[in-house]
Amino acid sequence: MATTTQRPTGAADPQLTALMARQTQLAEAIERRAAEVVRAWLLDHHRTWVAVDFTKTRPEPPFDGDDGLTAAVGKLPRRAFGCGLDVRGSFIVRLADLNGYLGRLHDDQGPAKQQPRIELVIVRDPDGGTDAAMFLDGAELADGDVSEYVIDAGRGHVYRDWIESRDCVVESASPAAAELLRVSYDYPPGHQYIDGAPEGWPLEDGEDR
Known part of the structure; x- marks a missing residue:
């Protein structure tokens, strides 16, 4: 054979x-x-x-x-x-x-304004972690070029660690991203799954943090 x-x-x-x-x-x-x-x-x-x-x-x-x-x-x-x-x-x-x-209007005779094309591919493993890849204008960005922030209150966090994580990422992020991160950490969906949170947390809108 x-x-x-x-x-x-x-x-x-x-x-x-x-x-x-x-x-x-x-x-x-x-x-x-x-x-x-x-x-x-x-x-x-x-x-x-x-x-x-x-x-x-x-x-x-x-x-x-x-x-x-x-x-x-x-x-x-x-x-x-x-x-x-x-x-x-x-x-x-x-x-x-x-x-x-x-992507122009008929009477637009100004110079072309090219917007960057950003693509984010997220692969979630129900039994594991999450992998994400980002592409800028068709080219994949290296891991070192992308700052990834994942806010998931349902993964068994402790309140003290949650706040420490918030402070760490807010300090390292850009101003615009930092504001979104701060709000997302302070008012997270699924906050009831975070252990050890003080009574009344998260605060209602308008209350002092």
């Missing part, structure tokens, strides 16, 4: 993985900038659309001689080309589609 030999599989090279992630980010940045350039061209020429050759590499005449427009058209993202070829065999790039892609 013939047997097959499987080659051992190893972990991906970390440097290659990081370079590939940067390549993806660069490609996305190029597509976005191309959309901004074409959008600016449409606004400057008081147009709401431009026809593009079926190869998606150049605008149709009479604008095929515009080198700047041609360079940008060739780098547009797929979603900028609408619903496919028209009856003449051309793609139509519409201002409305670019506005939607860029």
Whole structure:
């Protein structure tokens, strides 16, 4: 009986993985900038659309001689080309589609304000802990770059330890996060599960803490 030999599989090279992630980010940045350039061209020429050759590499005449427009058209993202070829065999790039892609209003001619894309993936183990991973603009942040605060009154805390934990995280957090943390620790959901809390805690709104 013939047997097959499987080659051992190893972990991906970390440097290659990081370079590939940067390549993806660069490609996305190029597509976005191309959309901004074409959008600016449409606004400057008081147009709401431009026809593009079926190869998606150049605008149709009479604008095929515009080198700047041609360079940008060739780098547009797929979603900028609408619903496919028209009856003449051309793609139509519409201002409305670019506005939607860029998240702009029709009459907004100011510079693009790019909001960071933040993604948080939380995996909860009912019988264990919680793992969280954060991504900023598509790139995962290292553990050392993220400050994670978990407030869970139902995990068997003692009041004294609870208050010490509050003071520690409030001191280390940014001012905005510190205020939310302070309120969350002082008025936690499930506070009845914290052992050793003084009578009347948490205080009602308006009472002195």
